[in-house]
Amino acid sequence: MAIGPVQLIVLGFQHPDFHGEIITELERLRASDTIRVIDSLAIYKSADGDLEAEHLSNLSEQEAIELGSKIGALIGLGFEGEEGMVAGAEAGAEAVAEQGGVGVFTADEAWDVLEDIPNDSAAALILLEHHWAVPLRDAIARAGGFRISDGFISPLDLIEIGLVSAEEAKELHEMETAGAAR
Structure with missing residues (x-):
C-alpha cells in the first residue's frame, strides 16, 4: 500500500467537553480526500492519575484490520508504566520486522506521552496521513529533494x-x- 506523509498530533484537553465536532471535521477532511486518520486514541487521566482509553478512527473496517493499532507501537505507548512502554516498543519492532520497514524511534528516543498528560485532563493522539501532500512529496523526490525538518x-x-x-x-x-x- 502506498502511503502519504504521516504525522502524529498530540492534543491536550482540560476538562474536555466533546460534542462530536472534532470527529465531524475529521470525517469532512476524509471525505474530501485531504487526510486519512490511520489511528487515534482518546486518553482520559483522572485526578488520581488513573487512565482510560478509547480507540477512535475513521478507517473502514478493512483498513483497520490491515493497519491495526499503530500509535502504541509507533511511540512505545504503554498503560502499564515501563513494562507497557517496553511492550509497545516491542510490538512496534515486530511490526517493522514483519513489514521490512525501519523503526521510527529507538528505545532511547521513545517517549511515554501518558506522563505528559496532566491529571484530570484528556489527550487525543491522532496519526494522520496527509493525502493532499502525496503529489507534492513525489514531485520533490523526482527533483532530488528530501525532507530536512518540519513543524x-x-x-x-x-x-x-x-x-x-x-x-x-x-x-x-x-x-x-x-x-x-x-
Whole structure:
C-alpha cells in the first residue's frame, strides 16, 4: 500500500467537553480526500492519575484490520508504566520486522506521552496521513529533494513576516493554548 506523509498530533484537553465536532471535521477532511486518520486514541487521566482509553478512527473496517493499532507501537505507548512502554516498543519492532520497514524511534528516543498528560485532563493522539501532500512529496523526490525538518509555526511567529496582525496572532495563540493555562 502506498502511503502519504504521516504525522502524529498530540492534543491536550482540560476538562474536555466533546460534542462530536472534532470527529465531524475529521470525517469532512476524509471525505474530501485531504487526510486519512490511520489511528487515534482518546486518553482520559483522572485526578488520581488513573487512565482510560478509547480507540477512535475513521478507517473502514478493512483498513483497520490491515493497519491495526499503530500509535502504541509507533511511540512505545504503554498503560502499564515501563513494562507497557517496553511492550509497545516491542510490538512496534515486530511490526517493522514483519513489514521490512525501519523503526521510527529507538528505545532511547521513545517517549511515554501518558506522563505528559496532566491529571484530570484528556489527550487525543491522532496519526494522520496527509493525502493532499502525496503529489507534492513525489514531485520533490523526482527533483532530488528530501525532507530536512518540519513543524507547526506559532501564530505569534507569523507577526514578524506579516501573515497576521498582532491582534490576530494573540487571539489564535490564546485559542490554541487556552487549555494549557488552566
